[in-house]
Amino acid sequence: MSKKSNFFDKVRVLFTKQIVYLPKEVDLGELFLIREVKYTDIRHLIAIEKEVYEGEVPWGKTAFLSELNGPQAVLYLLVECDQEVVGFIGTRFDEEDGHITNIAVSKEFQGRGVATTLLNEVKETARKAGYESLSLEVRVSNMDAQRLYRKFGFVARSVKKRYYHSNNEDALDMFYRFEEER
Numbered sequence: 001m002s003k004k005s006n007f008f009d010k011v012r013v014l015f016t017k018q019i020v021y022l023p024k025e026v027d028l029g030e031l032f033l034i035r036e037v038k039y040t041d042i043r044h045l046i047a048i049e050k051e052v053y054e055g056e057v058p059w060g061k062t063a064f065l066s067e068l069n070g071p072q073a074v075l076y077l078l079v080e081c082d083q084e085v086v087g088f089i090g091t092r093f094d095e096e097d098g099h100i101t102n103i104a105v106s107k108e109f110q111g112r113g114v115a116t117t118l119l120n121e122v123k124e125t126a127r128k129a130g131y132e133s134l135s136l137e138v139r140v141s142n143m144d145a146q147r148l149y150r151k152f153g154f155v156a157r158s159v160k161k162r163y164y165h166s167n168n169e170d171a172l173d174m175f176y177r178f179e180e181e182r
């Protein structure tokens, strides 16, 4: 399977709270699904963080647990391939805005549409629920992620100076308004 092929163009089966994606050739060796994150998945999310952030863990177990147990509405989704967690996204909702707190895809699965699929799910869910906007912060140096967000219509709103404590890097505050779609 080439790096560039995008399995997620090939939706086949829709379940209540989970969507199963099969390649067009119905190769059962490549079963993808999206589902909500459970507590038992947290160690897999941390493993992906360690891999993609060169050993750093911006969100540890306590942070994930308090997010999943917290008072605010959250939507945490992951993608599994053959029962292996390969990517995830986290969004926290206040009254009007869905704030994307996390998105990461394991290196082996990058460039194949996993993040696009996760962002689409969050966007559709927020749109249907009547939210006005989505927002997020991204490192000014993270051009791959910025390209992904711009593709989704996010625009830079401001720069948050020295937002990332690990190296005092600035964050780009990015914003997407649903009304621009209407």
Ligand SMILES: CC(C)(COP(=O)(O)OP(=O)(O)OC[C@H]1O[C@@H](n2cnc3c(N)ncnc32)[C@H](O)[C@@H]1OP(=O)(O)O)[C@@H](O)C(=O)NCCC(=O)NCCS
Pocket: 052, 053, 103, 104, 105, 106, 109, 110, 111, 112, 113, 114, 115, 116, 117, 137, 138, 139, 142, 144, 145, 147, 148, 149, 151
């Ligand atoms: C950013 C990240 C989540 C993208 O995940 P992904 O599954 O590889 O993304 P997709 O395959 O859905 O690609 C979507 C778009 O992102 C951009 N993109 C993603 N990876 C890219 C790369 N290596 N080079 C250039 N553009 C890239 C492109 O615009 C791409 O669209 P295209 O395929 O139409 O050109 C992934 O690279 C990652 O986990 N990075 C480390 C963690 C991180 O930086 N998270 C963001 C924190 S704000």
